[in-house]
Amino acid sequence: MNNISRLKKFTTAGAVGLVAACTSAPNPQDSDRLAQQIIQSSFREQGIAKLDRLTQDDLQKACSAETPPPESVARQLEAAQLATVQWPKDGAWLGDWREGEKLAQNGRGGTWSDPAGVPAGGNCYNCHQITPTEISFGTIGPSLYQYGKLRGVANPADPASQAVVRYTWGKLWNAKAYNACSGMPRFGDKGVLTPAQIRDLMALLLDPQSPVNAR
Amino acid sequence: MTPRARPLLAAALLAALLAAAGAAPAQTSTADGIAQYRALLADGNPADLWEAKGEALWKQKRGPKNASLEACDLGRGPGVVKGAFVALPRFFADTGRVQDLESRLLTCLQAQQGFDAAAIAATPFGQGEQLNIESLVTYIAAESRGMTFELPQAHAEERRMFEAGKKIFFFRGGPYDFACASCHGETGKRIRLQDLPNLTANPGDGVGIAAWPAYRVSSGELWSMQRRLNDCYRQQRFPYPGYASDATIALGVYMGVQARGAASVAPAIKR
Numbered sequence: 001m002n003n004i005s006r007l008k009k010f011t012t013a014g015a016v017g018l019v020a021a022c023t024s025a026p027n028p029q030d031s032d033r034l035a036q037q038i039i040q041s042s043f044r045e046q047g048i049a050k051l052d053r054l055t056q057d058d059l060q061k062a063c064s065a066e067t068p069p070p071e072s073v074a075r076q077l078e079a080a081q082l083a084t085v086q087w088p089k090d091g092a093w094l095g096d097w098r099e100g101e102k103l104a105q106n107g108r109g110g111t112w113s114d115p116a117g118v119p120a121g122g123n124c125y126n127c128h129q130i131t132p133t134e135i136s137f138g139t140i141g142p143s144l145y146q147y148g149k150l151r152g153v154a155n156p157a158d159p160a161s162q163a164v165v166r167y168t169w170g171k172l173w174n175a176k177a178y179n180a181c182s183g184m185p186r187f188g189d190k191g192v193l194t195p196a197q198i199r200d201l202m203a204l205l206l207d208p209q210s211p212v213n214a215r
Numbered sequence: 216m217t218p219r220a221r222p223l224l225a226a227a228l229l230a231a232l233l234a235a236a237g238a239a240p241a242q243t244s245t246a247d248g249i250a251q252y253r254a255l256l257a258d259g260n261p262a263d264l265w266e267a268k269g270e271a272l273w274k275q276k277r278g279p280k281n282a283s284l285e286a287c288d289l290g291r292g293p294g295v296v297k298g299a300f301v302a303l304p305r306f307f308a309d310t311g312r313v314q315d316l317e318s319r320l321l322t323c324l325q326a327q328q329g330f331d332a333a334a335i336a337a338t339p340f341g342q343g344e345q346l347n348i349e350s351l352v353t354y355i356a357a358e359s360r361g362m363t364f365e366l367p368q369a370h371a372e373e374r375r376m377f378e379a380g381k382k383i384f385f386f387r388g389g390p391y392d393f394a395c396a397s398c399h400g401e402t403g404k405r406i407r408l409q410d411l412p413n414l415t416a417n418p419g420d421g422v423g424i425a426a427w428p429a430y431r432v433s434s435g436e437l438w439s440m441q442r443r444l445n446d447c448y449r450q451q452r453f454p455y456p457g458y459a460s461d462a463t464i465a466l467g468v469y470m471g472v473q474a475r476g477a478a479s480v481a482p483a484i485k486r
Contacts, residue, residue: 026375034375035382035465042462043448046455053389053454060387064394066415110390110452126406138406140398176392185391192390 049112063181074180082177084189085170093165093202094156100204101211103197104130110192120192122201127183130204131211140183148206149213156206168205172198249408252486262353262430262482265437269354272347278328287323289316289355300359301479304467306370313376315467316352317441318459336458340442349437352428356481363478364425366471373468376461380469383462384414389452395466397451399423409486414470421480424470429483437482440467 026034045051059077062069069077106121108114124130127141147168153161170177173188187193193201204210273284273296289299290307304315310322321332324344335344368374387394398406399414412418418425427440438446444463448456456463 026371026378030375031378031382035379035386038379038461038465039383039386042457042460043454044457049389049449049452049454051454053452056386056388060392063392064382064385064387066381066385111449112455113449136407138404138409140401140404140406140411183397185393190390190392 046112048110048114048116059176059180068181077180078177081174081180081186081189082170084186085173085177086188086195087166087169088195088199092199093169094207095196095199095203097200097203097207097210097212099197100200100202101131103193103201104204105134119194119197122187122193122197123185124201133211144205145212147212148208148210153206153213154208156208161206165202165206168202169198172201249410249486256432256484260430260482260484261435262357262428262437262484265350265353265428265430266357266482267354269350269352269357272350273354278324278330280327280329282327282329284323284327284351286327287320289319289323296355296358298359298362300356300481301362301364302366304373304376304464304471305367306372313370313372313464313468315440315459315464316355317348317439318464320348320351321459338458340438340445341436349428349439352439353437353482356428356479359479360481361478363476364471364474366468366475368472376465376468377472379461380465380467383465384469391452393451393453395447395451398447414473417474417477420478421483422477424467424474425477425479426481426483426485428481429485431485433486438485 039054043051043054056064059081062073062077068074103122104124107123107126108118109120109123114120124144125134125137127138129137129139129143129145130147132145148156148164151164153164155161156165167178171184172193174186175182175184176186185192188195188198205212208214276283285294287293288307288309289296290302290305291297291299300316303319304313306313307319307322312318314322321335324330324335325332330344335348338345341349366373368377384395384399387397394400396415398404398411402413402416404411404413412423414423424440427438427443429438429443430436431438441458441463444466445456445458448454
């Protein structure tokens with residue numbers, strides 16, 4: 001049978017074709033093996049992007065399927081990720097929101113075209129709305145406009161704000177601590193951002209003077 | 216207008232549109248502005264230049280064997296170009312592999328014309344023989360304009376590559392934990408102002424695999440699907456995918472099969 005008539009058969013007898021395709025579909029172990037083989041043989045290192053980036057940790061493995069892992073697995077992963085968070089030792093949670101805004105705008109870092117040793121940005125606007133004046137924002141993550149205000153943070157130093165402040169730090173340090181297969185990078189845990197940079201992003205989100213919260 | 220003059224004009228247009236949109240417009244008016252910008256750009260796609268050059272290259276006698284590519288089999292028989300693009304990647308008996316358009320062109324450049332396929336695969340995008348491949352893929356894609364994607368899945372290797380491609384699509388790695396699915400797993404999402412096709416389902420006519428190769432206004436370049444995937448992996452913070460490597464081909468099978476029935480607009484015009 002030539003390819004054209006094979007295609008016609010597929011379209012005119014779609015249901016039959018589907019059943020046939022399913023019964024002869026590759027088994028999952030074979031697909032896993034093949035995918036692994038292909039990944040290991042298809043890439044080469046370039047610049048700062050070395051081949052060890054293809055070695056998955058437990059979390060990456062668990063979050064690489066079409067469907068998320070079961071609840072119980074997700075909770076275990078989250079607990080393990082939460083344990084990685086390094087909390088500020090000196091109680092200084094917030095830095096400068098102006099520096100935070102620069103970081104939020106900055107999408108550089110981590111690619112094979114980025115030079116070694118240059119501090120990475122936060123990539124925040126790629127996925128989030130943040131200040132009202134920046135209209136070029138992505139929508140993969142939730143809007144962070146009025147982040148602190150909506151959570152009732154009038155004074156970040158107030159003990160009443162502590163839970164939100166602490167959660168925000170944890171989320172920036174390791175987003176997977178609260179949502180195992182979150183799309184957000186583990187900025188602190190993976191060493192993408194420094195504690196000082198995270199403080200500045202904290203200020204952008206929580207400082208009442210930040211354009212995120214100021215009216 | 217020369218291709219080089221376009222990016223400047225485009226930047227000016229975009230700036231004007233965004234300024235007109237005001238300080239804090241709703242998302243929809245931003246999207247409208249972008250759509251308007253694209254409509255202005257689509258009025259004459261510079262990819263036409265690559266298409267014309269590609270047609271000439273297909274017929275021209277070149278290479279150590281001084282032969283044309285007219286005996287090249289892109290899956291519909293030797294020399295048949297029309298309809299080939301919308302049925303790739305597919306299995307080829309002569310190489311025993313599933314191949315996408317570009318890996319198949321490497322086979323033909325070597326077999327018909329005597330070029331060194333490995334050397335071309337190692338050539339950076341936008342240089343040397345890669346420039347000719349840009350034109351060839353544009354011509355070959357354009358010959359299937361308006362046709363719908365119907366990748367064959369009758370061969371066991373084609374089905375294996377689909378399943379492997381799906382796994383690779385969802386494979387998370389690197390310092391940012393990104394997979395293809397991180398950006399292309401949901402409908403209606405954007406990076407900054409750039410709309411992202413959901414490639415886990417059929418993204419529709421002229422979107423995703425049905426758009427590339429495409430002329431990119433921002434860089435004034437013609438990007439093949441291989442180059443598109445390469446830059447996706449760069450932004451995914453992954454190592455460098457080999458040109459025409461199996462990972463890129465498996466992803467092509469996954470995207471192509473998902474897009475069954477979608478009409479091709481390639482070569483498209485992009486921001």
